[in-house]
Amino acid sequence: MMTALVALTASQAQADETETTVNSYAAGYVAGFTCSAVFNANKTAEQIREHELTGIYSLIADRVNVLEAEVDPEQQWVRVKYDDGARERISVWRPRLGCVDLPVGATVDDAELVSRPFTEQPKAKDSGAPWQQRHPINTPTGNAKLDQVIAQAFSKHYGSGARTSAVLIATPESILAEHYIEGFTPETSQRTWSVAKSIAASIVGAAVYQRELDVKAPATIANWQSPLDPRAEITLEHLLHMASGLDSNAAGNRTDRVYMGGGRVADTATTTALEVEPGSRWKYANNDTMLVMRAVRETFADPQDYLKFPYEALLDKIGMQHTFLESDWNDDFILSSQVWTTARDLARLGILHLNNGEWQGERLLPANWLEYISTPAPAQPNEGAPGYGAQWWLYNERFPELPNDTIAARGNRGQFLVVIPSKNLVVVRRGYDIAGEPGFSEHDFVRDILTAMD
Structure with a gap:
C-alpha cells in the first residue's frame, strides 16, 4: 500500500510542479542532506552519496545525481547550484539545531540572518549513561x-x-x-x-507537564482565529491523533515545499482548509505534527525560548546530546x-x-x-x-x-x-x-x- 501511495503522489507532484520547482526540490534535498550529514554526523562525501542520496524519493532521485554540493566548513553552510548554475539553494548549520534550508532566492550572505540561540555544540563523545x-x-x-x-x-x-x-x-x-x-x-x-513525530509528542508532553498545556483545548493557531473559521475548533489532541480533518492532499506524508523547497511551516501547514469534521477521520499527515508544534510555539512570547525549550525541558535532561531538531528559517x-x-x-x-x-x-x-x-x-x-x-x-x-x-x-x-x-x-x-x-x-x-x- 505504501509503495502505491508513493508512486501515486510522485506522479501527481511531477504533474503539478514546474521543472524549475522540481529542480529546486532536488537541489534543496542535496543541500539539506549534505549539510546535516556533514555537520551533524561528520559523514564523508562517499557516505553521503551512498546513504543519503541513493534509494530515495522517485520525484528527485535521478536529478540529485547531477548536482554538486559546495561545503564551507568554516562558515558551516552548503550550496547547491541548479538550472545550469542560474539558481542556488543554501542550507546553513547551527549548533544544536542542525541545518536550516534557506528559501529560493537566498544566497550565502543571508546565512548570517539565521537565528542562533545556542552558541556551542556539546562534546562529541557519548557518555553511555544511564545504562549501568x-x-x-x-x-x-x-x-x-x-x-x-x-x-x-x-x-x-x-x-x-x-x-x-x-x-x-x-x-x-x-x-x-x-x-x-x-x-x-x-x-x-x-x-x-517520521520517528520525529513521536519525539514531537514527547515535547508536547513536556509542555503539558511543565507549562500546563491542555491537549483538549483548541490549538489556537493565529491563522485560524477568524470568527467564521471552523479550524478554530481543532484541538491539540486532534492534531496528535492525526485527526485534524484538514485537507492534506492525496497523501498527507508529502510536504515537499517545507521538506525540500525552503518553505515555511507558517505558509503551508496553517493555510489548508478543513475537509471533514475534526476528530472524525484518521489521516496520516505531516502537517498535523507541524501544526501541533506550531501551537506549542504560539504559547511562547519569544521564539528563541521556544527553540530552547525541547533541549532544556527534555533532551538535555535525558542525555540526548547527539540529537538535532531542525527547523525552517522562520524558527518553526x-x-x-x-x-x-x-x-x-x-x-x-x-x-x-x-x-x-x-x-x-x-x-x-x-x-x-x-x-x-x-x-x-x-x-x-x-x-x-x-x-x-x-x-x-x-x-x-x-x-x-x-x-x-x-x-x-x-x-x-x-x-x-x-x-x-x-x-x-x-x-x-x-x-x-x-x-x-x-x-x-x-x-x-x-x-x-x-x-x-x-
Whole structure:
C-alpha cells in the first residue's frame, strides 16, 4: 500500500510542479542532506552519496545525481547550484539545531540572518549513561538465537529493500546488544524521518507537564482565529491523533515545499482548509505534527525560548546530546521528519517512557503520558496497519505476535523505536532502506527478538 501511495503522489507532484520547482526540490534535498550529514554526523562525501542520496524519493532521485554540493566548513553552510548554475539553494548549520534550508532566492550572505540561540555544540563523545551495563559494540551477545536475529537484521532477511545501519536492544539498566555498520559509531546521527513525530509528542508532553498545556483545548493557531473559521475548533489532541480533518492532499506524508523547497511551516501547514469534521477521520499527515508544534510555539512570547525549550525541558535532561531538531528559517520545528539523532539517543527516549516519564528521580512528562500516547485514538487506520495513539503507532490486538502494549515510532527508510513496557524493553533499528522496495519488517524483527530472549 505504501509503495502505491508513493508512486501515486510522485506522479501527481511531477504533474503539478514546474521543472524549475522540481529542480529546486532536488537541489534543496542535496543541500539539506549534505549539510546535516556533514555537520551533524561528520559523514564523508562517499557516505553521503551512498546513504543519503541513493534509494530515495522517485520525484528527485535521478536529478540529485547531477548536482554538486559546495561545503564551507568554516562558515558551516552548503550550496547547491541548479538550472545550469542560474539558481542556488543554501542550507546553513547551527549548533544544536542542525541545518536550516534557506528559501529560493537566498544566497550565502543571508546565512548570517539565521537565528542562533545556542552558541556551542556539546562534546562529541557519548557518555553511555544511564545504562549501568553496556554490552561491547559489534560483539556476540552470548545468546546464539539472538545473535542470529541481529545478523539477519543486517541482511535482506526482513525486507529485500532493507539496508540496516544500526541495531540497539536495551532495558533501563543495560544495553543488551549494539551493532553498527562500518563507519558508524554511537555518535553517528542520521535522520529519523517520521520517528520525529513521536519525539514531537514527547515535547508536547513536556509542555503539558511543565507549562500546563491542555491537549483538549483548541490549538489556537493565529491563522485560524477568524470568527467564521471552523479550524478554530481543532484541538491539540486532534492534531496528535492525526485527526485534524484538514485537507492534506492525496497523501498527507508529502510536504515537499517545507521538506525540500525552503518553505515555511507558517505558509503551508496553517493555510489548508478543513475537509471533514475534526476528530472524525484518521489521516496520516505531516502537517498535523507541524501544526501541533506550531501551537506549542504560539504559547511562547519569544521564539528563541521556544527553540530552547525541547533541549532544556527534555533532551538535555535525558542525555540526548547527539540529537538535532531542525527547523525552517522562520524558527518553526519541522518535527514531522527533520530530526537527526543516534540509536542511543532514541533508546534514551524509549527508556524515559519505560520509566513513565521520570528520569533519575525527576518527572519530565505527565505521570499518565505513556498511557495517553498508547490509548487508541477514536479514529483509526485501516485494518492491516498498526493502530494509532498520540503520534505513536500501536501494536495492539491487530498484531497478536507482539505484546499488546507494544508501541512504536516509525519513520521512512526503516527508522524504528519500539517500546514494550511489559517486557521492560526498547528496540531501535536504523536504516537506509530503498524507496519502492519492501522495507524492513520491524514487526517480524521484534517478534524474533522476543522469541530468542524467551
